[in-house]
Amino acid sequence: MEDQQQPKPSLESLLLEMIANQQSIHDAVTGLYEKVNQLECSLTGANEAQLEADLADRVDLLYASAREVVFASGKASTSYLQRKLRIGYTLAAALMDKLEEEEIIGPAVGSSPRQVLVGPDDENLS
Amino acid sequence: MKIYLDIDGTMIHEDLTDNYGKAAAGLEDFIVALRRFDTYWLTTHCTTGDPVNAVRIMKAVLPELLHPDIERIKGTVWGEMKTEALDWSSDFIWFDNDIFAAEWKDLEKCRENQSVVQVDLRTNPQQLIEITRDVLN
8 A cells, every 4th residue: 555645844834934923932032021121110010101201211310421421422322321430331321321312422432432512611501 | 459240240241132242341440450459259149158169250251360369359248238248447449230229228337448339331331430439549
């Protein structure tokens, strides 16, 4: 008796199956991240909007000090602000963003130092 | 000035990408810049004062020329919080990517010239270059 051979799956169907598997793994991981985020929020009693508002408040509070640090040293980096203001990375990065928005410092260009665009006596400074 | 060093996520990438396990950009210059400082491990690879595991991990990602620089870094003893190992009577900078809330709380007692610099290689893969230029010089 001849063996009944299963038809070989086409390359296309194999590829489609692989893509579907990858998508389901991606969805599972994304779902897991969302659950962890929700759990963190429920533990701290905070939500994303609140955390962003808190960060914005802290940026406003420290912005003048960050600007002074940059003017005094001519150095503008997240690491240097952390060292001088004794703050964490997220807040230092947000302060760097605001310094850039206010055109106190130039944009990041690879690993080169950020340019300090104005001095402390610049009359356009608010 | 004392320097305290975490390893994973600070000097070696731990993000689950192609970078995993690789040295951070600028690590060699960072290690050379540390020669001027009294330097200590502050990593889960060294909690009992014996630096052997930290030294082994770092040697694997650094050229042989820099191995003596790794061997001179001293071990620390700590249990639940890394802040237990800090010498509060001295100036220090602690480099770490993952600082617990209780450790941040403890760090509130930092005086001038005592600080932590949080490293985030995921969003700022050039951070060691920045640290060597702006913090250690």
